Amino acid sequence: MAMAAPAVVASTHLGTPVVDDKTTTSSTTNNDDTSCTSPGIITCPNEIQKQIVKGVVRAKLSKRRHLVLPRAISPDYLDTLMPDIVTNLFEPQPVTYNGGVANIKQWKISCYLEVMEGGVPCTNPHMALQRHCSELLETCNMLFASWYRQQHACNDNRKSAKYKMDENSYPIVSRLMTFITRYNPAPEENALLKHVDGAGKVDGSLVVALPIDRWTDSYGNNSFEGYGGGLTFWDGRMSGKNEPEEILYDTRSGDVAFIDKAVWHQANPITKGTRWALVIFYNVER
Ligand SMILES: O=C(O)CCC(=O)C(=O)O
Ligand SMILES: [Fe+2]
Numbered sequence: 001m002a003m004a005a006p007a008v009v010a011s012t013h014l015g016t017p018v019v020d021d022k023t024t025t026s027s028t029t030n031n032d033d034t035s036c037t038s039p040g041i042i043t044c045p046n047e048i049q050k051q052i053v054k055g056v057v058r059a060k061l062s063k064r065r066h067l068v069l070p071r072a073i074s075p076d077y078l079d080t081l082m083p084d085i086v087t088n089l090f091e092p093q094p095v096t097y098n099g100g101v102a103n104i105k106q107w108k109i110s111c112y113l114e115v116m117e118g119g120v121p122c123t124n125p126h127m128a129l130q131r132h133c134s135e136l137l138e139t140c141n142m143l144f145a146s147w148y149r150q151q152h153a154c155n156d157n158r159k160s161a162k163y164k165m166d167e168n169s170y171p172i173v174s175r176l177m178t179f180i181t182r183y184n185p186a187p188e189e190n191a192l193l194k195h196v197d198g199a200g201k202v203d204g205s206l207v208v209a210l211p212i213d214r215w216t217d218s219y220g221n222n223s224f225e226g227y228g229g230g231l232t233f234w235d236g237r238m239s240g241k242n243e244p245e246e247i248l249y250d251t252r253s254g255d256v257a258f259i260d261k262a263v264w265h266q267a268n269p270i271t272k273g274t275r276w277a278l279v280i281f282y283n284v285e286r
Contacts, residue, residue: 014042014049014146041139043074049146056150064236065260067147068249072256073139073208079253081136083215086276089129090180095121102195102266109189110279113137114178116201129180136208137178137280140256144206144282145170147258164285172285176202180210183229183267183275191269194234196262203284204260207231210276211253224273231257234264 042048048069055067094108098120101107112123113130130137148171152161163171176198183190197205213222230250239245244264251257259265267277 014045014052014142041074041077041136042072042143043076048072048143052143052147052150056147059151059236062236062245064233064245064247065151065263066233066235066265067151067258068231068251069256069258070252071254072143073136073254075211075252075254077136078208078211081133082211082213082276084132085129085180085210086213086215089126089132090182091126092182093121093123093126095123097121102191102193104188104192106188109183110179110181112177112179114175116176119177119201120199130178133178133180133278136278137175140206140208140278140280141173141175143256144204144258144280145173147206148173148204148282148284151258151260160286162286173203174283174285175280176283177279177281179279181267181277181279183270183277184273185227185271190228190271192267194232194264194266196264197259198281201283202261202281204258204282206280206282207257207259208278209251209253209255209257210278213274213276222273224270224275227272228268228270229275230268232266232268233259 051069051072052067055069059065059067090111092109093111094106095110095112096106097104107121111129112121112125113133115121115123115125148163149169152163152171154161166172181192212219212224216222230248233247233249234244235247236245248268249255249257257265267275
């Protein structure tokens with residue numbers, strides 16, 4: 001039976017507040033971590049917050065609704081989580097999607113930490129894996145809320161554009177579905193071709209690139225470096241063919257992709273090694 005596991009709302013956020021769409025200056029309410037001497041899950045929260053602000057401003061100029069931030073999560077932190085994931089916890093859970101996911105009927109390479117009640121796919125979440133990643137998941141909520149607030153800061157008066165806010169004026173976000181995927185070169189296991197995430201319920205997604213597995217085999221054997229991987233987006237200004245631009249990111253451990261509702265993207269095929277990613281689908285309360 002599928003179990004819903006709604007997320008705790010992050011009440012404290014990254015240090016620096018957003019720059020409003022219409023303003024060109026920012027104010028800082030929290031300067032206490034500018035030195036970044038004690039790296040945590042996010043190596044330097046103030047710096048990441050600034051990069052979210054800058055990245056979204058740039059994305060909006062190109063009419064893009066996604067953002068990829070290099071090393072937003074500390075690769076060193078991910079290195080402490082991965083050994084248990086790759087050696088003990090990760091168990092692929094075969095699931096059948098309605099109509100298939102990116103044309104694959106039986107998806108066999110993900111392990112689900114949280115699933116939507118009555119949703120598709122219907123599977124038992126892996127509670128031990130969820131507990132193992134709980135701190136990381138809460139950090140992802142914070143990052144996603146910060147990005148979403150920035151991306152959707154505007155004077156749009158449509159009701160659908162409005163969201164509920166917490167006491168710090170951040171959107172109230174909850175995880176609808178959370179899973180870890182391990183790609184390998186086998187057909188139907190090497191990629192997740194061009195798709196949009198979830199049904200209508202998903203307001204946005206976050207993808208964390210996880211480290212190359214150096215614990216079940218050597219780096220050399222598991223690396224996909226030079227053999228594909230990364231993410232492609234079709235988003236933003238229409239190009240010559242009246243299609244959105246195609247943008248490729250060669251993502252590495254700690255890189256975080258923020259994806260707005262119904263943005264087309266793909267996890268590119270790999271032809272060698274294994275590639276791991278954490279994926280979260282979000283609901284934003286209206
Ligand atoms: O594996 C990735 O890097 C992204 C996968 C993805 O887009 C998805 O699972 O919806
Ligand atoms: Fe996706």
